[in-house]
Amino acid sequence: MKGTSIKDIAKKLEVSNATVSLVLSGKDKDGRVSKEVAEKIIATAKMMNYQPNNIARSLRMGHSQTIGLIVADISNSFFSTLAFYIQEEAEKYGYTVIITNTNESVDKIETMINMFRNRQVDGFLIVPTEYSEEYIQKLVEDHVPLVLIDRYFPSVQCSYVVIDNYRASLEATRLLIEQGCKDIVLFTYKNLLPHILERKSGYMDALAYAGLAEKPCVKEIRYSHISEDIDKSVDELFADGCKVDGILFATNSLSMYGVRSIMRKNIAIPNDVKIVCFDKNEAFDFLPTPIPYVLQPIAEIGQKAVNLLIEQIKAKQNAPKAIQILKLAATLHNDLL
Amino acid sequence: MKGTSIKDIAKKLEVSNATVSLVLSGKDKDGRVSKEVAEKIIATAKMMNYQPNNIARSLRMGHSQTIGLIVADISNSFFSTLAFYIQEEAEKYGYTVIITNTNESVDKIETMINMFRNRQVDGFLIVPTEYSEEYIQKLVEDHVPLVLIDRYFPSVQCSYVVIDNYRASLEATRLLIEQGCKDIVLFTYKNLLPHILERKSGYMDALAYAGLAEKPCVKEIRYSHISEDIDKSVDELFADGCKVDGILFATNSLSMYGVRSIMRKNIAIPNDVKIVCFDKNEAFDFLPTPIPYVLQPIAEIGQKAVNLLIEQIKAKQNAPKAIQILKLAATLHNDLL
DNA sequence: CTGAAAGCGCTTACAG
DNA sequence: CTGAAAGCGCTTACAG
Numbered sequence: 001m002k003g004t005s006i007k008d009i010a011k012k013l014e015v016s017n018a019t020v021s022l023v024l025s026g027k028d029k030d031g032r033v034s035k036e037v038a039e040k041i042i043a044t045a046k047m048m049n050y051q052p053n054n055i056a057r058s059l060r061m062g063h064s065q066t067i068g069l070i071v072a073d074i075s076n077s078f079f080s081t082l083a084f085y086i087q088e089e090a091e092k093y094g095y096t097v098i099i100t101n102t103n104e105s106v107d108k109i110e111t112m113i114n115m116f117r118n119r120q121v122d123g124f125l126i127v128p129t130e131y132s133e134e135y136i137q138k139l140v141e142d143h144v145p146l147v148l149i150d151r152y153f154p155s156v157q158c159s160y161v162v163i164d165n166y167r168a169s170l171e172a173t174r175l176l177i178e179q180g181c182k183d184i185v186l187f188t189y190k191n192l193l194p195h196i197l198e199r200k201s202g203y204m205d206a207l208a209y210a211g212l213a214e215k216p217c218v219k220e221i222r223y224s225h226i227s228e229d230i231d232k233s234v235d236e237l238f239a240d241g242c243k244v245d246g247i248l249f250a251t252n253s254l255s256m257y258g259v260r261s262i263m264r265k266n267i268a269i270p271n272d273v274k275i276v277c278f279d280k281n282e283a284f285d286f287l288p289t290p291i292p293y294v295l296q297p298i299a300e301i302g303q304k305a306v307n308l309l310i311e312q313i314k315a316k317q318n319a320p321k322a323i324q325i326l327k328l329a330a331t332l333h334n335d336l337l
Numbered sequence: 338m339k340g341t342s343i344k345d346i347a348k349k350l351e352v353s354n355a356t357v358s359l360v361l362s363g364k365d366k367d368g369r370v371s372k373e374v375a376e377k378i379i380a381t382a383k384m385m386n387y388q389p390n391n392i393a394r395s396l397r398m399g400h401s402q403t404i405g406l407i408v409a410d411i412s413n414s415f416f417s418t419l420a421f422y423i424q425e426e427a428e429k430y431g432y433t434v435i436i437t438n439t440n441e442s443v444d445k446i447e448t449m450i451n452m453f454r455n456r457q458v459d460g461f462l463i464v465p466t467e468y469s470e471e472y473i474q475k476l477v478e479d480h481v482p483l484v485l486i487d488r489y490f491p492s493v494q495c496s497y498v499v500i501d502n503y504r505a506s507l508e509a510t511r512l513l514i515e516q517g518c519k520d521i522v523l524f525t526y527k528n529l530l531p532h533i534l535e536r537k538s539g540y541m542d543a544l545a546y547a548g549l550a551e552k553p554c555v556k557e558i559r560y561s562h563i564s565e566d567i568d569k570s571v572d573e574l575f576a577d578g579c580k581v582d583g584i585l586f587a588t589n590s591l592s593m594y595g596v597r598s599i600m601r602k603n604i605a606i607p608n609d610v611k612i613v614c615f616d617k618n619e620a621f622d623f624l625p626t627p628i629p630y631v632l633q634p635i636a637e638i639g640q641k642a643v644n645l646l647i648e649q650i651k652a653k654q655n656a657p658k659a660i661q662i663l664k665l666a667a668t669l670h671n672d673l674l
Numbered sequence: 675c676t677g678a679a680a681g682c683g684c685t686t687a688c689a690g
Numbered sequence: 691c692t693g694a695a696a697g698c699g700c701t702t703a704c705a706g
Contacts, residue, residue: 006684021686051455
């Protein structure tokens with residue numbers, strides 16, 4: 001595996017390391033190196049199968065051209081799609097993206113952050129988990145370039161890219177109300193992250209505006225026990241004597257499990273109960289009637305986050321970093337119409 | 338961002354860099370360093386917020402504890418799930434996984450391989466794209482630790498982990514035959530990769546064994562034009578005068594688009610046409626009748642691949658690497674029963 | 675028990 | 691137009 005180094009080429013050609021480095025990294029502008037020498041260097045580099053060692057380069061330069069991306073669950077299509085766009089965008093600027101997974105665990109997020117710092121990433125893109133404020137705060141204090149994605153902490157002063165969750169949820173709930181629903185239930189995670197709370201507020205306020213304020217019914221599902229908690233809630237909701245005619249699912253994973261659970265009980269969508277959910281879910285194409293959904297601009301979220309981060313990385317030396325908050329609009333899609 | 342280095346700690350405590358390094362990397366066994374000095378070092382490291390610089394460590398040690406994973410499409414759940422398990426397994430051995438995407442493009446695979454080599458990954462895990470033999474071959478010639486996943490090239494002598502695609506396809510086709518299908522169509526990619534060809538052979542042989550050899554009908558879909566090609570094929574198959582009573586989809590993406598296309602034409606599954614596909618697809622839970630599928634042992638594929646790769650990395654110096662080929666069994670699932 | 679020194683492969687002022 | 695030299699932060703033989 002031991003390959004050719006700049007030194008090997010320099011020795012062979014009897015020139016200095018500096019000259020070889022200059023030529024090979026394309027910095028021999030303004031006739032710094034004579035044409036013949038330059039050509040000879042390039043030719044031998046090719047011949048000797050020279051591969052630059054970016055580790056050495058990073059050490060010397062003080063940056064690694066690497067971005068650390070920490071997502072909550074890479075096997076969730078929202079995040080894998082996000083990762084895809086982030087990588088595409090980062091590549092344009094010559095950055096490599098290292099992805100890891102926390103599985104919504106605080107312990108893991110701490111480990112992952114340390115690992116990335118040790119590997120000298122130039123900046124962080126993080127989908128933070130519940131209770132991870134202190135680790136994010138630490139990064140901010142250490143002036144590490146950082147952009148939060150999809151979620152944020154009001155107490156932590158840093159840039160983030162999210163959607164307007166309150167509005168998205170408000171409009172989604174309104175769609176159910178417009179369709180005549182009177183008893184609308186929200187399925188959400190048992191989670192204190194603000195974006196989740198905002199989705200709850202949007203739901204509550206929509207009910208209030210419609211004079212349905214006495215009837216909120218929120219089912220809080222544990223992420224780690226999603227399947228059983230959902231089944232239990234669905235059982236309760238559709239037990240004799242209960243009446244539910246609309247459900248809003250606050251995330252794609254919740255809607256996936258929820259709709260499945262409802263179907264197993266032979267409850268008809270939308271006849272028995274109307275549904276709206278967050279995120280486009282291809283699976284719902286196979287239902288007899290499409291389910292309206294809140295579409296998040298995933299590509300844009302990813303691109304903007306990368307742009308913000310790179311700005312920070314570039315500006316690092318100079319002024320104190322300006323905090324930028326991007327709240328993008330999500331759009332309600334209703335294929336019924 | 339400029340942090341504390343070993344040197345800073347050494348200077349502060351007036352000991353040598355060597356001593357600090359030894360203590361901080363936990364190599365002060367056998368009373369190499371006195372207890373008091375060690376404790377002082379650990380305390381100041383904590384106080385000064387010391388973060389080891391793995392870039393420097395990698396340069397010095399000649400390895401980066403990093404594995405490069407190249408997949409064909411991270412937004413495809415088969416690959417994102419695979420990535421998830423690979424990361425989990427690699428983490429156990431202290432390796433970080435860097436993931437990138439080729440989107441089935443040969444050009445990209447070349448770029449990605451070079452990028453990873455420049456970043457000094459210790460080994461490669463690759464889902465190779467069509468026509469990428471030469472780049473894989475190059476890696477083999479350069480003795481770079483490497484394990485191919487999901488796909489392989491007969492002409493390239495290297496380790497790989499795949500499933501028994503021929504058998505899986507044979508059995509899937511047989512299931513259709515057992516259910517009484519006489520006119521069975523295979524939807525596959527227009528692609529010369531052996532695993533795809535094996536899926537085709539399995540289908541052909543199953544027909545032959547059943548005396549249906551005159552009736553093979555293979556629809557080859559272009560990956561880059563999946564939607565239109567599938568719609569066109571479905572149109573042809575279900576035009577007047579044609580008869581099709583069974584379809585085998587050779588990949589999960591094909592089945593996703595295919596089933597959707599069939600449903601749009603109001604063709605009933607399984608009454609009008611019976612279907613079997615590769616890979617579990619959660620979306621199909623929402624169909625009135627479940628679709629039988631070939632279940633690949635994704636976790637096992639990922640784990641075995643990591644294990645094989647780490648063996649190679651560890652053995653690197655010594656003997657010529659033994660080539661290991663793992664052909665795992667896939668299982669046919671039929672929830673109808 | 676501890677220190678001085680070399681070196682991993684690169685880049686970049688500096689000197690000529 | 692080109693070279694000699696220092697240094698990024700770490701580890702590890704070697705010497706004491």
